[in-house]
Amino acid sequence: MKKLYFGTSVRKAEAPLIASGASALLMRRAAWGLAHHVLAYLSETAHGAVYGSRVVGLIGKGKNGADTLWALSMLAERGVSVEAIAVLGNPEQNAQDAVSAFHRAGGRFVTALGQRTDVVIDGVLGTGASGPFSMSAVLAQRGIDRPRPETTVIACDIPSGINADTGQLDGDTLTATATVTFGATKTGLLLSAGHQHAGRVHTVDIGLQEHLSSQPTVWCPDPHDVTTCFPPPRATDYKYSRGVVGIIAGSEAYPGPSLLCSRAVASCGIGMVNLIADPETVPSLRPLVLGDRPETVVTAAPVPQVTSLVIGPGLDDTSTSRQRLDEGLDHAVEHDLPVVIDATGLDLVDQGWLDRLRLGGTSSRTAPTVLTPHLGEMSRLSQRFVGTEAVPATIGGDKDALAWATALAQATGCYVVLKSADTVVATPSGQRGLHPAQSADLATAGTGDTLAGLIAVSLATAWTRTNSPVTEHQVLHHVLAAIHLHGAAAVSARHAGPVSASDLAPAVRAVLASRG
């Protein structure tokens, strides 16, 4: 997993260095990192001709603008023709050293972008941005055209106006081809509008590591985590040592999720899939799932070897569904097993259950309970268990997703996976993870049922393979790996055309096959 830091954490880490007079050094390192990446993009975009290419910086009134001016000076030394446009404030007043260096290097301030610009550097606002910001309005006020769509835009540290903690943007900004960020990768570059506008993110080390170590981290999965958390079988494995996932999903009203969830679990190479569906009360599930996967073990109650459970996809609001949920949760609590609660299960679970399910709750539970709400379910859960107002359930809404998930995780003592285009995870003690959107193809019915199954498999693997107690951080790791696998499966399935939830299970196999 990669470590991400909030923008405010990076600023806190810089503070003692600035106080000790190292500000100029940090700025030079940042500027050199920016110049280095601009040169690399110029070699690609300006037909390999760095000498004589043209780079224009949009300069704001803070250190972000100063970084950009220093970077332009360094580019000028490499034969790049550099110009700057003061779009906010007066850099002569706020960044005299940088302006002098820029002039010495042959740079000049101009008032228009000009006809041929190879790269535009967005140095208007960095981590100091707060409140509303409109790049269109700021440019229009000075009669400056927006860069043409084909122009390479490189953001200095973060696209202007983006909140470096939350990724939120109150207004509009330029969409960068790439962002060169300093000191650490900021959460705001991988969340919400920040993720949509940052382009490719390059992180430049400016010597903050030691100072960052005391700051809170947000973890982000990468492909290697899938390899670790979804390992191939060991030579000595047998079916029960690989894990058994119990599934309580589907109903007479919505039978499909039992199949989607079973397929997802089976596609990971688990030891056994146990669909818990009494033929007396939910007669259609058994033939549906066995017709598709005859190896599924369908029973009225969980088999004793169950290692983790997924409860909720496709349940309806009948007493049968409630009873199935109660029996499944009872089993999870009694045997201290990981349980993933999804979809209707989230609406059926009540405070009494949470008291038993929370880590260290009335049942002295040690195994994780993972709640996997989408935004609408999250809004309802927050009203019931955190006491917040109803929140508009829109993707890209103005809610701080990490803070929202953290509040619910702390109130419930459960792990929370808040699903939208980006997915964020919070643990009961406040550890956090985020997975930036990989593929909008997941925005289709039934993909959440698949994800719930993948998380249950990942937790079953942690439970069967780890001899010592599984830590909260390991649970976070396994949950994030499952989310990454889900996104990678959507990307893989896309190669064959538009994706439906049924396409994900074969794609999960393809992704795992490609990882060896």
Ligand SMILES: NC(=O)C1=CN([C@@H]2O[C@H](COP(=O)(O)OP(=O)(O)OC[C@H]3O[C@@H](n4cnc5c(N)ncnc54)[C@H](O)[C@@H]3O)[C@@H](O)[C@H]2O)[C@@H](O)CC1
């Ligand atoms: N602190 C340091 O030593 C270092 C800082 N670095 C650079 O410094 C940047 C942060 O610099 P600053 O703290 O000066 O902040 P910014 O350069 O982001 O700008 C802050 C200025 O913009 C104004 N402003 C904020 N939000 C606005 C809005 N919505 N509309 C209009 N004006 C707005 C503020 O009033 C302030 O004057 C980083 O992003 C990075 O580029 C790097 O050089 C690394 C070292």
Ligand SMILES: Nc1ncnc2c1ncn2[C@@H]1O[C@H](COP(=O)(O)OP(=O)(O)O)[C@@H](O)[C@H]1O
């Ligand atoms: N635009 C998007 N980009 C990437 N992932 C998305 C997008 N929209 C939805 N998703 C993902 O698709 C899944 C949808 O889950 P959910 O809403 O529970 O679906 P369902 O209940 O129909 O199974 C989640 O994992 C979510 O993160």
